[in-house]
Amino acid sequence: MRRPPSCGEKGLKKGPWTPEEDHKLMNYIQNHGLGSWRALPELAGLNRCGKSCRLRWINYLRPDIKRGKFSQQEEQTILQLHSILGNKWSAIAKHLPGRTDNEIKNFWNTHLRKKLIQMGIDPMTHRPRTDFFAALPQLIALANLRQLIEQQPWDGHTTRPQTEVVQAANLQYMQSLFQSAASIAPSPTIISSLNSLTTDLEQICLLSPQHMLSPTLLDRIGGVDLAGQVPHNQMTNTLFDQPVGNINLSSDNNVNSSERSHVEGENSSQKSVLLPENSLSLLTDMSASNPCNIISASKCDGSSTPLPSWSEIILDEEIMREIA
DNA sequence: AAACTCCTCAACCGCGACGCT
């Protein structure tokens, strides 16, 4: 089947819309309503293809479009729905009135996806990332840091104040890396890297006691056998291991009832959502805090028992129907 | 102030789904 020519092939205008074009499109739709997108451009006096007009209307000109930053509640809803629906942006957009699929998709790609990756969570599966290649950038950074440390003069002369600042920053960064790396199933290479870094960290701490590692991390370094065995009693509660409670999406106490999720919907008694307590708040609070606080909450033993993804613990009739 | 890099988001493209004949 021969496809209709794309916009460019007929000498139709492409690219950003001018206010005049917007006005024409708005006027036409207000006067005639939505009909055939194919026929609209000619009828409205626009030198655009119908597809372009449709997109412009849906993503920008529609009167019910909500502009501005996504609220924390919207962010939670997106994370929640994405864990169930995947990249079904239009389906997700149906639960966020005033938001377009394009807007949600952009927001996901520019903010949420990165946030999850930073946290060591696979943005597609919403599970902790356990693959080696996912850890590669961190391992490279670890290796570079190690090299950096080995090259430090530590001679106590004029460079000292600067050195301390750099070391403090390094320490902070290494704490993050450590916690990230510890959440990944260790390979012999990783174990070796971590072992040598542990030694390096100990040396730094001895030389620069004011930059002690946090008790949490020290406990972690001490408690985690780098060969992959985690003493059972030291296993931290994980985001995914917490008892599943019957809570609504607004686990954040600051969110008032009128802002509650659209997923919860009109019939909240029927559509309550099961989630690990506070998990979404943790996720959406990430921007202001150290990502590794969350990363450290993942299992450290590369356990063979797969951790449940949110989708496995979320029960929402409407969404399940949508999936079906 | 200029050059450069990074980030955001509007818009495009290709494809599958759907509906009509």
Added chain:
DNA sequence: CAGCGTCGCGGTTGAGGAGTT
């Protein structure tokens, strides 16, 4: 049922604004 036209979706791109050096 097949063929065709249109619509809607998801992935991707690139212009331009913001931030940094």
